[in-house]
């Protein structure tokens with residue numbers, strides 16, 4: 241497998257293809273077929289694209305940026321859309337379809353630009369409601385029906401209301417809930433390193449600590465990888481694994497690194513981007529809870545919660561949060577991360593955040609005071 245990685249100074253046919261895509265999106269002005277070079281203008285356009293799409297702003301066209309750039313060319317109506325189980329369709333047209341269906345009151349789940357089973361069900365529902373054959377395939381007549389209907393919801397976020405309602409209905413008891421723990425690195429991929437520590441070893445150990453605590457509260461817990469894993473899955477593979485478990489929540493564990501040794505702190509990420517409708521409300525809430533609990537229980541610097549469209553966040557159907565637990569390249573953070581007691585504190589903070597997701601507002605104890613013993617009684 242070749243690794244897609246184009247950056248400033250690169251040349252070749254792939255670069256002219258990238259230039260064409262950026263020009264079609266209005267981010268670059270290639271009037272005449274210019275040199276096939278990844279120049280300063282391309283670098284700027286790629287950064288702008290990454291910013292707009294909630295990707296990490298690097299100026300480098302890696303596999304994810306390349307794929308999202310390719311998906312961006314589709315406008316609603318350009319092609320037939322349907323649920324292809326083996327290889328779901330992705331693109332801006334799927335995202336537009338989901339947003340439109342959601343405005344019309346149909347339940348598409350997360351507006352993520354991935355045509356999955358819930359989008360399929362919503363399309364069939366629309367077709368039944370408008371006298372069309374409910375075959376789940378979006379063609380000209382379905383597009384026409386979509387354009388004709390007036391939104392029943394304006395301003396509000398029906399998907400958010402629906403997600404909150406589902407959460408309330410799930411009840412506040414932990415037994416029966418399903419949570420996936422994703423150690424972000426493992427196997428040959430050791431992740432970030434610094435001060436004699438390896439990210440993979442830290443997140444594997446932490447994953448086991450969280451698993452033990454969640455299992456003790458009756459939560460069914462899955463790990464996306466472990467010492468016995470034979471195949472290393474990429475982010476989309478791990479997202480699909482999580483989707484198959486039918487989990488309610490997912491936590492992806494990481495440790496950050498930076499060339500500047502003074503960079504430090506904890507941050508959390510959830511699915512969302514600049515484009516309207518693309519935001520996991522429960523993901524945002526869960527990220528905020530994890531952030532708060534960790535900041536309250538440790539002296540890690542608060543680097544806050546942020547919306548991103550990274551593969552794992554985007555392709556998971558449940559509320560997923562990625563946690564970057566300090567910097568392995570920072571002396572203080574590394575000393576904390578090396579300490580087993582500190583890892584226990586982090587594990588406890590995450591388990592308490594899981595519980596808090598299900599506690600109706602107003603019923604939760606102040607941040608940092610809820611402990612595992614309390615959870616058993618809830």
Ligand SMILES: [Zn+2]
Pocket residue numbers: 424425431432439493494495
């Ligand atoms: Zn990582």
